Structures are given as structure tokens and as C-alpha cells.
Amino acid sequence: MDKPVLEVRDLRIGLRADSTVELVHGVNLDIVPGERVGLVGESGSGKSLLSLSIMGLQPTAIEVRSGSIRVADHEVVGKNEKYLDKLRGLTMAMIYQDPMSSLNPVRSVGNQIVEAIRAHDVVSRVAARRAAVDLLGSVGVRDPHRTVDNYPHEFSGGMRQRVMIAMAISCEPQLLLADEPTTALDVTTQAKIIELLDDLVDQRGMSVIFVTHDIALAASFCSRIDVMREGEIVETQPTAKLLAAPRHPYTRALLAAICTFDTDPNFPLLSPVMAAGVKGGDNA
Amino acid sequence: MLVYVLKRVGSSLLLLALISILIFMALRLLPGDPTTFSLAQGDGVSPEALEKMRRDLGLDQPLLVQYWNWISGVVVGDFGFSYFSNFPVSLLIAQRLPATVTLAGAALALAIAIAVPVAVVPLWLRSVWLERITNVFVALGLATPVFVIGILLVLFFANFLNLFTGSGYAAFTDNPAAALGFLVLPAFTLSLAIAPQLVRYLQGSIRSVAAATFVRTARGKGIGWGRTVSNHIVPNALLPALTSLGITVGSLLGGSVVVEAVFAWPGLGQLVVDAVAKRDYAVIQAIVLLAAAAFVVVTLIVDLLYGVLDPRLRVSTNRARAPRFGDTTITKESSV
């Protein structure tokens, strides 16, 4: 049995200014290498806070009160920025919801990818730039030799997200945290990004935490789904089992809320995600 | 794009025209004119001499004609003649301009050199008490009038330390070393008067940038806080702070009037103070109009520059987290 890439034990997160307010109540979570876990819940469930806290990027108003987070066997809770910087990008990396505001507007995308590379790898600028071009190519950005010097606003939403993905995987992290990576994109682009992630994650053997409010989306990508509600994980099951036999009433409610176009004769068009079927059985 | 530029230039010109009218009319609202002051100095002045002077200066014409004569000259660079010295105003201005420009330029450079580190270092070191100290100094700086700064510096350096003299001037072209020596205290005074408001603008700009999501992305890459500040926060914070340049120039010009009085610096400030004492309207209106023009032109250039660079900066910073800072404080007019 492989050592877990991520071990979260009894994690409690709350407001720094008010000790009576707790936002995450003792969460436990394990991820083994190669596993893809979907963290599904509505707004305010604490799922984003959880993933940000793993990276140590939680807002200043929020603090981790107690518990343990171990990333590749390194304890992260209570560590300072300098310590976390060694893990960020290298061991764990994150992609975010809105690619436009998540990229520095006054630096070229190539510059930002090179920056990510050179933060953890002693390479020359020339070599790093070459690697950046290759990365852009592998995420499906057209004409990478030219576009590497473009600025974020010169790309479309889907392309920007690809750039972010390229940046995140540039140092081959073991754990990829994806915080609603497709929420800001239209449905067709969403499907392409999911496809891209699917390939990349498989190729590199990364583990993924996929945070989303869309349980159908999680089902199409993840091998296991953890349902989160009001700061607690209320159910965790392999995807196929969860869909077939959800145990918690909240999970059942989430599933019931999915529009099922395939059963309604008035809507012959299926969303590509639904059509792709459900992941789980073959990826455990 | 071109339409936007033309519109902006047009509205600036209109503003300048309005300003010129206000200045011109303000001087002439009261009955009586400069002749009553100047020739009243001497005794036995005949009414004919007064009339002649009045005609020479064009003061017998209706106000609108006088204004038109003046403004049509201004547009081509002719500011008329001083009511007293019979020198063309443009010559008087040209004589004094280098001193003021040197003073203002040095002060601006020093102010930026002071303000940027003061605004950035507390953020870089993430030190709360350093930020508190900075805020106290900025508040004190904003409250201290520029002449008080000058007096304190004179007391300290000239009186107690005997390092610099409290007044004096030498042109750079004559004697660079002496010129520099005389420039130090006045320039430093003016820069200390301007720096606090620059720090405030920068702090506001930095605060909203630091809350942006791309800063979080930068941290998430593990590049280190130092690089995050220098490559991500500061570059994005400098440009919005640039929009305060117009106001800064205005403060510089206003401040230099006082600084030149404190240090007997022979610039345009001294010239205008003399002119007010003598009620030399021609000189006063020329200098004040030029000062306003400097503000309008600088603001225009910065706005246009921003419009050019704007597409790159059309970023939606994470508004939910960015505190609303700096917006209301800018309603306060900058200190003299």
C-alpha cells in the first residue's frame, strides 16, 4: 500500500477574529498516489477553504485552529511561508477558478511559467523558457513558440486555464488541487479542460483533489467522491457506489438535483460530460 | 481610440480656458486697478500720467477686450508686460524658471525615492508594527505644513549642526558643487512635504493589489514572498498610483512657493510673492495660469498613457476581499 500523498486529520478551521465561529469541523481525508478525489458541496460548505488551507493559502481572516495536514509526509499546519514555499509548486500545486484574475496581467505567460520552474529547479533562463514552450504545447495551447510571450488578456478563457494548468504541473507535483477549475468556463470548454486534465493526470500519475459544486462533473472525473456540507464530510465513497447507492440524505438531494437530459425526451442534446459516462469502476 | 484622445485633449483645453477666465476675472472684480497702487507711491502724480499709464496698459478697455488681448497673447507665449518693471513677463518667468524646475524636480525624485521603500518595505517584511510606525509618520507628515518642515530642517542642520546654510543659491551652470549644497535643504524640505501623500496613494494601491487572486497564485507557486512582492504586487501597484501624479505636481508647485520663501530661493514662487505685494497683475496671472496648466497637462498625459496601457490592466481583482481603502481619503486636498 503506497504512503498517502495527503493525510488530513481532524482539521478545524475557523475565523481568526472570532473563536466561536468554526468553518470546518474536524475533517479527515486521505489521498493515495494516483487517486482522484472529488470534494463536492455547495457554497459555504468549506470545500475551498479546505483546499486552500492545504496549500497554506487561506485568507488572512481565516486560520487553521487544530489538526494535521501531511503532504507527502510533510506536516504543513503551523509552518511558516518559507517552509511552505518549498512544497508549493514542487510537491503540491493548485489551479484556481477564474484564470483571468489568477494570472499576473503585466507579465507574459511564459515569464510566469518560467518563474514557477526556476523557483524549484536550478536551470538557465533559456532552458526554462524551452520547457515553458513544451509545457504550453502539451496543454494544447496553439503555436506555443509565439504565444509564450503573450499576456494573459490576449488568451481566451479556456486557453488561460490551460496556461494555469501548465504552470501548475511544471514541476511535476505529486498532488494537484483544482478549485472549481471549470466553473468560469462555458460547457464545451469545460469538457475539453476535463479531458486535458484527464490525460495529464494519467500521464504523470498525479493525485488530484477536485473541488466543485457540480456532482455530475466530479463523477465524470474522480474515482472517489467526498461530499462536504457545512464544514463536515458527510459521505465518502468510490464514485460508482456513491451514484448507485448514496447513504447520506444530502448526497441523495445533490444527485436528485442533476438534470438528466437523457431521460427527458424534450431535451435530446446531452451534455458531453453526461455522455462521457461515469468514472470510477475502471479507475479505482 | 483617436476619438478618445481628441475628446480628452479638448476637455483639457476647455478647462484651461475656464481657469484663465477665473484667474483673470478674480483679479479684476474690485473697482480700481494697478495704477492706483503703483503710481500712488509717488507724490505729485498728475492725472494725465495716470491716464497715460492706464492706456498703455490697456486698462481703459472693457474687461472682455482686456481678457481677449491677454489670452490671445498667452496662446502664442506672449504674457504681456509687467506693470512695474517694463520687462516682458515671459522674460521674467524665463529667468526664474530654472531655479524652480531644479527645486521641484529634485524634490519629486527624492520624494519618490523615499515614498516607494516606505510603502513597500512594511509589506515585504510583513511587519505589523513597522506598518503602524509608517502610518504614524505619514499622518504626522501630512499634518506638518511645508514651512514647518523647512524651519525644523533649518534649525537642525543650519543652526545646530552648522552643515548647510538656510538660504542661498547658485546656478548649476556656474558652480555645480555650490549649487548642490544650496539645493539640499530646500529640495529635501519639499520632498518631505510631498512624500507622505505619495505613500498614502501607494499604500492604497498596494493594498488592493495584494488582495488580488494572482498574488495568491504567485504564492502558490512557491516563488517566495520577496519575489511575489517585487514581481507581482509592486508592478501592478505602481501604475494606478501614477494617476496621482497630477495632484502631486500641483502640490509641488504650491509647496515651492513657500519653500522658496523659507530659503530665499530665487524661483517663480518668489516672483509671484513679489508680484502680489506690488499687485503686478500681469505677472501673477501668468504664473498662476502656468501652474494650473502644468497640473492639467500632467493629468492629461497620465490619463492618456493609462488609456494606452489600460487593455493590459483590465483585471478584475478579487473585490470581495479587497478592502475599500484609499478612495475616501483622496477626497482630502493635498497639503500645501
Added chain:
Amino acid sequence: MTTLKVSSRRSLLRAVYDQPSVIVALGTILFIALISAFSPLLFPNADKIDAPNRLLPPSPEHWFGTDELGRELVARMAHAGQLTLVIALGAMALSIILGVLWGMLAGSHGWIEEVLMRTADAIMAVPIILFALVFVAAFGSSPEVLIVILGILKAPLVARVTRASTMVELASDYVRGLAVVGLNKRRILFAEILPNVFPVIVAVATLNIASAIMIEAALSFIGLGVQPPLASWGTLLKIGYGLIHQAWWYALIPAIAITIVIAAFNEVGKWLERFLDRRVA
């Protein structure tokens, strides 16, 4: 909206209590205001010339030392403080009256707004001390004239703030409701909008006092403000600066006084702005 008076007053006091610097600032202002106001009573012999004792340094007998004619500097400072504050308060009052009318007019009548606000922009484009000098050249610099000049020059700022607030209020539902009911525009403006715009104005007014003190002092310092035999802190500073080699305290004392009072008004004004910002947000 205007019925929140009781709770808003309580939260105002609470907010003051939480900020020690504001308490210090208010205390300072009160102290200086009282001393200046009662200066004829406290220092009745301010004009007593005592030539042999000229330019004495501060001591237990002469708290601030003596001036060039042997007069008690502390007495001179107290009387001069009165003039300084009177000019500043007068200027502030005028700027508020003018500015509020200006701004409300601009905010509520579309056709005249452009002209009014452009004029405001024009006035604010000129560095204030230079514009003040223009008026001084034309009208002289007696205290009354200075009040008028400073009042006019600070009015555009008040106008801007008022106009913004007025436009926000005009767009709000309760005003639209009143207009529908048939209340005429002037009544709406003065009876309903003005009280809601008022808090913001108070903050600007406080900052205007600080600004007026600074500009009057600057003008007096360069000799174009308050003229002898009248004295404000600025004129005392001017005299002191001229004597800086013989009597360094003579320049320092007015300098510190001016700075402290400006800082105090700034502190209160900024705090009011922050306090209102939080309430509105």
C-alpha cells in the same frame, strides 16, 4: 433613514471610545480652543511691552519666553490662536454653506451640473496657495477677506462630495417614492436628502478646518496673510523665523502649535470618514 439617530449616536460614542488617538485629538482641540477663546481673560496683559526683557528664552517666569518687544510669548500665542481658529472656522463654515448648495444644485438639476462641476474642477486645478495669492492681490488680506478667500477655495471640494452624495440619495427608492407622492424638489432636497448627506459633510468640514489653518499660516508666513499689528500663529512664525538665530524657540513654538492642531483636526476628520465609510458599506 433619519430615524436611526439614537442608535447611531451610541455607536458614534462607542467608536470614539475605541480609538484613543481620536480622544487625544479631540482633547487637544478642546484645550486649545478654550485657551484661545478665553485668552483675553487668561492673558490680559498680552500687549504689555517690556523692551529690556526682549527675546528671553522660555523659563518659569516666561513660559514661552518673550518676543522682540518684551511681550509674553505665551500670551501672544493665546491671542494669535484665537485669530487663527476664527479664520479657520469661518472659512470652513463658508465653504460648507457654499459647497453644499453648489453640490446639491449640481446633483439635482441636470442642465446646470456640467457648468457647476467644471467650475469646481477649474478652481481645484490651481494649487490652492497660488489661487489664494491671486485673491489676496485683488482684495487684500484682512481676516474677513481671508475667511472669504479660503471659504471660496475650499467650497469646490465640498461641492464634489455633496453632489456625489446627493446623486446617490436621489437614486434611492425612498426619494423616488417621495417624488411620486408629489413632494416638490426643494423640499426633498432640504428636508430629506440633506440630513443623510450631512454626516459626510461633517467629515469634510473637519478636514477643511485643518486645511484652512495650514493655508492661512502659509500665507501669513510669507507675509501675505494676516498683517501686523494683528497676529495669527502664521505671523508669529514669520517673525520667529526672522529671528531664528537669536531666538530659536520663537519659531519653534508656533510651528509646533500649528502642526499639532492640524494633526488633531486631521485625525478627527479621517476617523469620521472611516466611521461613516463602515456605516455606509
